[in-house]
Amino acid sequence: MRMRWFWILPLAVAATILWLSAQSQYPGGISLPPPLDKAAHAMVFGLLAWLLDLAFQRNRPDLPLYRRHLIVLAFVAFYGATDEWHQSFVPGRSCEFGDWVADTTGGALALLVGNLHLLFTRRLGALSWLRGIPGRFDATKDLILVADPHWSTALTGLEAATASHPQADWLFLGDVFDVWVGLPGMETEAQGAFLDWVDRRRAEGRWVGLWLGNREYFLDGHARHFDLLGEGIGGHLEGEGLAFEHGDLINAADRNYRLWNLVSRSGMLWLVFRLMPGRMARSVSAWMERKLRTTNAAYKLRFPREAFRHAAEAHPGATFLTGHFHTHEVEANGIALPWAHEGRFMVWRNGRVEAL
Template sequence: MRFRPSWLLPLAAAAAIFWLSAQSHYPGGLELPPPLDKLAHATVFGLLALTLDLALRTSSPGLPMYKRHLAVVALVALYGATDEWHQRFVPGRDCDGLDWAADTLGAALALAVAYLPLVFTRRLGWSGWRRGTPARPHPDRDLVLVADPHWGRALTGLEAATTAHPEADWLFLGDVFDVWVGLPGLETETQRAFLAWVDARRAAGRWVGLWLGNREYFLDRHADRLDLLGEGMGGRLEGEALAWEHGDLINTADRQYRLWHLVSRSGPLWLLFRLMPARLARRVSSWLERKMRTTNAAYRLAFPRAAFRAAAAAHPGTTFLTGHFHTHEVEANGIALPWAHEGAFMVWRGGKVEAL
């Protein structure tokens, strides 16, 4: 984590809170009777949470949103407890445990309110993250592109393509499985077999990247097993005119899904799955997968051509790729890759995208 000027904001906010708590009365003799005093606590500590979130986003781009928000709420709660303890020694001030509860709740609500407007814009990139190296050691090699294989109990086509193209690098553009929750006890034997395949490819000196789609959750614990692992917008290869995202965030009109995108990558949902017994969590993830097959079909059946063209235009001078739409479409510099069903993979070769 690098120190950025954005860290000056939470430091200034924390210092201001400490100074205010050291006063026997609010500035100007202001009196705030309950519950306005609790509202003031929630507001001030909510602002502290927002400045912390900004600092972490700019200094730690490899930190997923759920971890970032859990860290922010934990830091604010810890600072709030310290602040309450400090007030015990200030004449005329009372130490109220409800103030600490307001501090913590204010932090959580501030994050939720600040991120909710992202449902209506392309700025959902705030929810994205990236770890690893976006540069291939041998950019002259073929790069096999796999979008939306939706594997279940078999890695259809993977072994055959590996045998036929042993020198190639690999990039997976999301929805690798019907659903993949990367928490201990929830991964399937097929998913573990895929990770073993990744290990073997990297041991052979091949570059392997995975960009998460709308059916992968909490996979950041596998980041060290891949050359590149990321989510959201902003995928690219340095030194090559290639950029991408999964495609689920292209259509800004699909607000129902965009809200689900934020909720499904949030700290509370991660905590819920971590606290569930593994058997129940597997049943819930399977239920989610079934629901996703049929929910919001109106937005998934029609290709959002104008939105796709606008997203591609934001990456001039590159070939911009997505998966997600299960159809092969070309708009200016943008290419939506076809569904990688039954091993129908594509390849980036010589600066062009073609069928493998």
């Protein structure tokens, strides 16, 4: 639910900072010697960054975590520079580069600390986002479910299923390719062919949705291709009793993966990739794919049955779907879909999940 009034809080902090910078000395004659003055700068601008991040979370659910954090940090850095410049005109005050560094560092640390809870909990709204409308044009149509095809150069099974079910809608539940990084120079011909297929399906009046998995990065720029694009938790189709997510965030005990998930979707990594030459970026992408195959093997070998059941029961009255686990499991109202290897797709039909 949007909470536009929440913008008042960061605006109040920003206005307070501006007022304080216009004073020749702090209220009550307070004087902070170094390094306490830098710590005060970091704390105040950290508070500003934290409140801005919360305001964006509550009012812009379409913004991925990396983009939201880049916007917040850019604003804090710009506002800090403006504040320092403004102080240079106030008698008794000076413009110090160290203060601006403290301002920006405080903002970055606040974003880091403010998101540490994402390592330990199922309250993952801060890293979840969606674009589009979570509802189909005609809920009576078959909805083909594709979880974890892990395509590389060939879209195995896609054309055959399209030809045999031309009227069906489609929902992809992540890990569509071995690795898919949505940045210039890092996407493959097969990924371009998949987007062309999506465009053709939609041009023919079919609904196509994609919920991102742990092998998709920075794909929000492709939202125009899909009726629904999202990440994290909270995927659903209105009026159909269907809820879904990829499944990689089910097991809160897998701290190593949670940490990697946050780092790999951070604004810092996005900046690094954007600055890399195309060939180097593709090499890094291939290295990431190899590492993903071998990390946290202990957690991948065992289906987290209890955690999965709790996640499913958080959606009473709905069928809860995931991919990710590469095995067909049923717990309470939850269904983990089998690995869509070699075109092994499923279908949502008449309120039931069946093999296609």
